Amino acid sequence: MAWTPPEKFIRHVGITRVRQKLKDPGNALILPKTVNFGWEQFVMSVSRTRSMQVQVDGLSFEKRQVLITEYGTLTADAINVFVDEATQEFSFTVALDILADDERPSYAGKIGAAVADLVMESLGFHWRANAAELKLIPANANPANKKKEKTPDYVYDPGTKHGFKKESIVILEAKGSLSPVQAKEAPVKRRAHEAYKRQVKDFIGTTAQGLTIVNGFAVAFGAIPGNKTSRISIASPQKVTVGTKKTAQFASLSAAATGPMFTQLLHAEPQKRHEEGHEHQLDRVHIEQVQQRRDGRGGDGDGGERGGEGERGEPSGRIAFANYENVFLMCGARNASAFLRRILSGGEEGGTEPHERYQHFWAVGSSGDILVADDWLWWPPFRFGIYEPSARRVLRAAANNRFGPPHTVELPIAPARAGAPGEEFVMQGDGLALARDWPPHGPRRTWDLENGDWV
Secondary structure (H helix, E strand, O other), rough: OOOOEEEEEOEEEEEEEEEOEEEEEEEEOEEEEOOOEEHHHHHHHHHHHHHHOOOOOOOOOOHHHHHHHHHHHHHHHHHHHHEOOOOEOEEEEHHHOOOOOOOOHHHHHHHHHHHHHHHHHHHHOOEEEEHHHOOOOOOOOOOOOOOOOOOOOOOEEEEOOOOOOEEEEEEEEEEEEEEEEEOOHHHHHHHHHHHHHHHHHHHOOOOOEEEEEEEEEEHHHEEEOOOEEEEEEEEOOOOOEEOHHHHHHHHHHHHHHHOOOOOOOOOOOHHOOOOOOOHHHHHHHHHHHHHHHHOOOOOOOOOOOOOHOOOOOOOOOHHHHHHHHHHHHHOHHHHHHHHHHEEEEEEEEOOOHHHHOEEEEEEOOOOEEEEEEOOOOEOEEEEEEHHHHHHHHHHHHHHHOOOOOOEEEEEEEOOOOOOOHHHHHHEEOOEEEEEOOOOOEEEEEEEEEOEEEEE
């Protein structure tokens, strides 16, 4: 059910600068003038935000896989039924009126979470987890108050990017509205601001599981069915510049090469592109140079060693392990996923069961650098895989830290495969990949989870 044309965009992007002093403010972030994304990126963000919701202790991996299928991947197709095909703006038709009163808020929440994840990915926050992973406690918590505190939805790790120190994380609360009234500009802006005050503000500056929450975002999405447009409002104390100036425009285009989210982050009018042709040409040269470094072209490695992996990040071990526990489960790699969960839960004495020690993969695609598991779940039309260098590095770190996640893990940022014609896979920065068609199988490979290497 891919979109035609293959990309959608959200035109109206608003920023609300919250007045809150940050001990570690980081660098200013650049957000594109319009947020563009393809069908595959939308599917990945819908699927992973839904599947993170069932990433909790107490559920077997078999039950989680059932929930991921029903609660996660199929949700994107259900949402897509109502996407307006008559415009390139990401918007919805009045067919949403057929939904029951209790269903529309549920759809809106799922869309809001996916759009917020797309925004965070475009800003370069590639590793994420359910906020419940950290058992967050607000700064002003009253131990005598037994009422459950409202917490944010997700945590993101910048991987030492954006000027943040190691073991720094940011939190995110996502909101969505499909109401004829609440999806207007002013209510969406107000909702983002209120969400920040209620579910983000009081956690800034606290620590959880040894990680420092240095910043937070509340992202609200709104679309009135039948209006052929939509909007985003972002509330944060961190400086976020929307790409309205040439300098911001250049930075956003550069981000397209260093963040695998988009093939093009800016939606410029044709006349403006013509007038600024020289500037865009220079930008494109810069993008290609950065992309060559990202893909490892011209490096001294083969794509599997450090010299060929391009840009790297250094997220905290806990967020990295939680991120890939979810990714491996989405790819059908149940043993690898369970291995990471045991570490997150405190490790265990002795070794794993013989049938759990090894994770079997197939190397797929023409380049062979995408892995899928033997028990790969083929959820038509969704076929998830993982970038081999990402899988190898995180599993090697897991083998070396079996009783608790390390402070940080050095990981490659997956090269940009954002859906250009002829690409077999679309990838996000942590290496989660989505196949566009049934990819050709390469060799079968087996990873020894205890020894941390290929057999």
